[in-house]
Amino acid sequence: MDSTLFIVIYILGGIAIGYVVSTFLVKKSRQKVISEAESQAEIIVKEAKLNADSIKKDRIHEAKEKYLKLKSEFEDESNRKKNQIINNENKVKQREKDVSKQIEQYKRKEAELESQKENLEAQMQIVKQRKSDLEKARQEQTKALEKISGLSAEEAITQLKETLKDEARSKASSHIKDIIDEAKLTATKEAKKIVIQTIQRTATEHAIENCVSIFNIESDDIKGKIIGREGRNIRALESATGVEIIVDDTPEAIIISGFDPVRREVARLSLHRLVSDGRIHPARIEEIVSKTTKNIEEEIVEIGERTVIDLGIHGLHPELIKMVGRMRFRSSYGQNLLQHSREVAKLCATLASELGLNAKLAKRAGLLHDIGKVWPEEPEQPHAILGMELAKKYKEHPDVCNAIGAHHDEIEMTAMISPLIQTCDAISGSRPGARREIMESYIKRLKDLENLALNFDGVHKCYAIQAGRELRVLVDSENVSDQEANDLAFNISAKIESDMQYPGQIKVTVIREMRAVGYAK
Incomplete structure (x- = not known):
């Protein structure tokens, strides 16, 4: 009985000791896991902070580069537009200078013409005076000849006419005979020419058309x-x-x-x-x-x-x-x-x-x-x-x-x-x-208008429409940019103004169409 109790007590004590030991071991193991997890969490947090700082620096660097690039592009675009405005202003100033020069030339020509007019009037006066002197000299010579010949001027003219008539009749008769002889030899050929010339004299022009x-x-x-x-x-x-x-x-x-x-x-x-x-x-x-x-x-x-x-x-x-x-x-x-x-x-x-x-x-x-x-x-x-x-x-x-x-x-x-x-x-x-001929000249003007625009680089097709009041110019999108299309419209307009004559005004429309083509196979 005592041994049995001792065994039970021994067992209960072993169980208690085992429970205490196991509890201590579990607690110690749990603390170790927690400490390891905390250390890993600290490592992860440190790495996350390092990565965040690196990403932040990269993003800031990229943003700065993008800002500098946009700033550079904006400055380039601003400079280009500024240069274009300056060029346009220079062109306008040059035109004003040309117009001023032309006005000065016209004034000089007008002064020269006035001077020539005065000289011409003086020369006309001299010619009139000389003509009057010649008329007086002729009258004096006529009176002298009338006194020498014993005939008046009218009687002398009548005698001369009669003499010339007789000579003309004689020569004309001889000439007509020669013509008749020649006509007999070439009668067929001359008849053909006469028929053709007769038809030519009766021909006239005609016709109308529309567009x-x-x-x-x-x-x-x-x-x-x-x-x-x-x-x-x-x-x-x-x-x-x-x-x-x-x-x-x-x-x-x-x-x-x-x-x-x-x-x-x-x-x-x-x-x-x-x-x-x-x-x-x-x-x-x-x-x-x-x-x-x-x-x-x-x-x-x-x-x-x-x-x-x-x-x-x-x-x-x-x-x-x-x-x-x-x-x-x-x-x-x-x-x-x-x-x-x-x-x-x-x-x-x-x-x-x-x-x-x-x-x-x-x-x-x-x-x-x-x-x-x-x-x-x-x-x-x-x-x-x-x-x-x-x-x-x-x-x-x-x-x-x-x-x-x-x-x-x-x-x-x-x-x-x-x-x-x-x-x-x-x-x-x-x-x-x-x-x-109005229709022919109209068509020629429209063709000249199209050919003028086709001479510019990058122009693919060109059509004159609305009776020549509008010129549509199709350009190659690969070779001509939007800005170049604007410049092309201006240059074509200036070329038309300088080289052509036309009524009213002509609208120049430059069309630049971009097409993307893909194939599904």
């Missing part, structure tokens, strides 16, 4: 599609074709305005295809205009081939055939150039047959006589001379070349068909109407 085409639509709802959101479709169409599209209150009609018939036809056909297709947006517009332009080129060749076949002209060079097709879209003082040339060719063949000349050569020359008007490069020489050079280049008959070059008397006529071409050209233009 618009009408595109009919089924309903006015289509006008909204053609205009597009904020006008983007109509702007894309005008930029691609170079014409002005006028959408107004005219029912079921759209007006296409432009001085170039080919551009108007391209715009008309493109509108027709777009309306038929129903898909109208800038990308589709450019695609349709490109296809239509190619189709027009093919149609030009077909028109030329059909024309030469209808007229029975063979062996014509392909380039000349293409130029004949271009005549379909060109007007000469209001007449369609192709119809005019066909008519001249037929008239030349008929008259050549009547006069016993080569009808085939005459017809060929009649068709080609205005070929110089459709040469696209617009050289600085008359269209007759250019047409003659083109005919020589493509190895046409020398008589044909001479007839083309001489139909406006730019060169001497050496072939018998040459006056024939001139005559038939006038006959074709002699139908009732009012043939004016």
Whole structure:
């Protein structure tokens, strides 16, 4: 019993000692973990503070660099604008100096003219005095001659007239006989010339033309599609074709305005295809205009081939055939150039047959006589001379070349068909109407306006619209910046003012369009 109690007490004491020891060990282990965690937390906090300081310094450094960069860019931009303003002020001052110099020159010229006027009046007085002295001397000589001859001045004049009449009759009779003899030898040739000259005396000018085409639509709802959101479709169409599209209150009609018939036809056909297709947006517009332009080129060749076949002209060079097709879209003082040339060719063949000349050569020359008007490069020489050079280049008959070059008397006529071409050209233009040169000079002014802008660097396309009151210039966005576009508009305006004559004012619009293209594969 005592041993059992002792064992129980021993066990209970062991348990108590174990509990105390285990509690102490657990507490000590927990304190160790806590101290380690606290030390790690202190390390992490220190590292975080170091990283935060480093990041803060980097951000401050980056902010300073960005500030300095923006400041530098702002100063550069300010200096550039300041330099531009200074340059513009210098230009204005230079213009004022030029104007002042011109005014001074005009004043000097005016003074010189006044001085010359006074000298001229003095010289006129001297001339009048000398004339009066000469008249007195003549009267005195006449009186002296009358006294010597015993005849008055009127009687002497009458006798002299009678003597001269007799001599003139004698010489005229001899001369008429010689002319008649010569005429008998060359009767056929002279008769041909007389017939041609007679026709030439009866020819007059004619014709009118306009610069618009009408595109009919089924309903006015289509006008909204053609205009597009904020006008983007109509702007894309005008930029691609170079014409002005006028959408107004005219029912079921759209007006296409432009001085170039080919551009108007391209715009008309493109509108027709777009309306038929129903898909109208800038990308589709450019695609349709490109296809239509190619189709027009093919149609030009077909028109030329059909024309030469209808007229029975063979062996014509392909380039000349293409130029004949271009005549379909060109007007000469209001007449369609192709119809005019066909008519001249037929008239030349008929008259050549009547006069016993080569009808085939005459017809060929009649068709080609205005070929110089459709040469696209617009050289600085008359269209007759250019047409003659083109005919020589493509190895046409020398008589044909001479007839083309001489139909406006730019060169001497050496072939018998040459006056024939001139005559038939006038006959074709002699139908009732009012043939004016105003239209030709107007078109030439618009072409000169476009060519002037195309001579500037970076200009991609150029269109004169609104009867020459606006010039739209399309530039390459890769080569021309926004600022350079502003400078280009100013330079083109200054060039137009200095080099051209025009009514009113011309608005120069420079369009710089940026396009980004990507492909998904």
